[in-house]
Amino acid sequence: MADGGYVGPAQGRHLIAGEWVSGEGTFRSSPWTGEGREFAVGSPALVDRAVREAEAAFPIYSALTREERAAFLERIAEEIDARGPAITEVGHLETGLPKARMEGERGRTTGQLRLFASHIRKGDHLDRRHDAALPDRQPLPRPDLKLIQLPIGPVAVFGASNFPLAFSVAGGDTASALAAGCPVVVKGHSAHPGTGEVVAEAILAAIEALDLPLGVFSLIQGGDRRTGEALVQHPLIKAVGFTGSLTGGRALFDLCARRPEPIPFFGELGSVNPMFVLPEALRARGNQIATGWVGSLTMGAGQFCTNPGIAVAIDGEPTDAFARHAADGLAAVGPQTMLTDGIASAYREGSQRVGAGQGVRALHATEPSGRNATPFLYEVSGEHFLSQPDLAHEVFGPLGLLVRVTGEDQMVAVAEAMEGQLTATLQLDGGDHALARRLTPILERKAGRLLANGFPTGVEVTDAMVHGGPYPASTNFGATSVGTLSIRRWLRPVSFQNWPEELLPEDLKGM
Structure with missing residues (x-):
């Protein structure tokens, strides 16, 4: 390491x-x-080796104190920051993401690691409980019961294409699993293998500096479907974290469920993140909302899982003005580079699918080519939208669909017809509260995060954040992949009854 930069060979x-x-x-x-560069292809044999090393490391790593694990997370963050220029450069070259975006995402990644270090120091994730013995209770005495959350074992993590840092090798899944006390085996994403390699070097440097068991972390690059399948089916893997497509995630979820020992699959799959523009807000500030929607739709070429792909508004002149302003805003957006050729191809196919829908009209149509994305805006009536469920499927990119409903009842019907979402948004003013009260109990059951007068792109890494939702937004509606609550995915409650004090886990002693 020289001058804080990365100098090791590829x-x-x-x-x-x-x-x-x-x-x-x-x-x-x-x-x-x-x-392009050559990278080794993963295989089931390598998966087996990595997972067995993780299992061997588990008894040692899980027994570390919370302070020792916190120090490890902070050291990983330091090692990533020390390689900052290299990570920015290789990530920019691999993905086309601007260097400023890579710098910001690196800050989020190291911030997550430091947040989990702080979180486990406080011990709140342990959810410790104690029911003292009642030996004189009638008709039967009560035993002494102490409960704690304990790590589950080796965890598999699949890197995401759209976040080469924050949802990949040392991203939120890895950070929360390591914080919980679980070794991690990462299946790297082939869209940014060089970025993943530099981050893996940072993790290894932290492991070696603190003399931790080497099996606590492994990275398996690329590979065909056999690699991912072998990872989720390995009998020593106890849970899986995944961010990716609905098709790929559902296939892996099914494999986890069919194992002789089924395991939880925490997959974030797809979401259109509907935005309901209520009448008073539309009349008062429709242009402002349209401008914000355009910015959220096209941020990062629309390659965010919280991209608000559908807007719902009551038909009429205010909606006409909203649509014109949104179309004008999108017309000013130039081509943007997508993360991979495959994502760009899927975006073109998705745009064509939506445009070919019955009753769908183009308000702003473009001709994306190669690896570039250009924005689309379509509109459709509420009736046609409700009769074509495919229109509510995610198109990963800067495409918006405006649903014109006949009135409040049809807006409520559209909300009821929505599948599970990561987010749902209400744009509302004071006069919209009656309609908002009708929509809220519906949307509470549809999404993991509800927003008022905002836009869902931008996910804060905090204690109160939920990044998950009912299927198909995610495969486990009770979990989040962002925020400190995400650590609970890698823990399980264990109750100790009348257990000798000296044999209790350290964090339960003295209760």
Whole structure:
């Protein structure tokens, strides 16, 4: 390490319990610019080796004090920051994301690690409870009961395409699992393998500096479907964190459920994040809302899981003005680079699918090509929207669909017809509260986060954040992949009855 920059040679290999190893073959990365590099392909054999090393590390790592694990998380953050220039450069070249976005995402990633360090120091995640013995209770005495949350074992994490740092190798899933006391095996995403490699080097440096068991972390790069399937089916893996497509996530979820020992699959899959523009707000500030919607739709080429792809408003002149202003705003947005060629191709196909829907009219149509995305805006009546469920499926990119409903009752019907979402938004003013009261109990059952007068892009990493929702937004409606509550995915409650004090877990002693 010199001048805070990354100087190590490119590995192009997997990191298995402290050792850089090759695979059965290689794949070539497909960067936004420049020549691709060869990276080792994952395999079931490498998965087996990494998971067995993780299981061997679990008794040692899970027994560390909360302070020791917190220090580990903070050291990872320091090592990532020390490699900041290299991470920014390689991430920018691989994904096309602006360097400022990479810098911001790195800050979020290290912030998550430090937040979990602070969280486990406080011990709130342990949810410790004590019911003292009642030996004289009639008709039967009550035993002494003490409860604590304990780590579950090795965890598998799948890196996300759209967040090469915050949802990938050292992202929220990895940070929360390590905080819980669980070793992690990461399946890296082939969209940004070089970025993942540098982050893995940072984690390894932290492991070595603190003399932790090497099996606490492994990174398996790329690979065909067999690699991911082998990872979720390995009998020593106890839970899975996934961010990706509905199709891929559902396939892995089904594999987890069919295991001889089924395990939880915490998958974030897809969401259109509907925005309901209520009448008073529309009349008072429709143009302002349209401007905000355009900015949220096109942020990062629309490649956010909280992209608000659908707006719902009551038909009439205020909605006409809203639509014109949104179309004008989108017309000023130029082509944006998408993360991969495959994502760009899927965006073009999704745009065509929506445009071909019955009763769908284009308000702003473009012709994206290559790896670039250009925005679309369509509109459809509430009646046609309700009769075509495919219109409510996510298109990953800067595409908006305006649903014109006939009145409040049809707006409520559209809300009732929505599948599970990560977010749902109400744009409302004081005169809209009666309609908002009708919509709120519906949306509470549809989404993990409800917003008033805002836009869902931008997910704060805090104690009160929920980033999850009913299926298909995620596969476990009781969990979140962002915020301190996400640590609960990797813990399970254990009750100790009349257990000798000296044999209790350290965090239960003295209660």
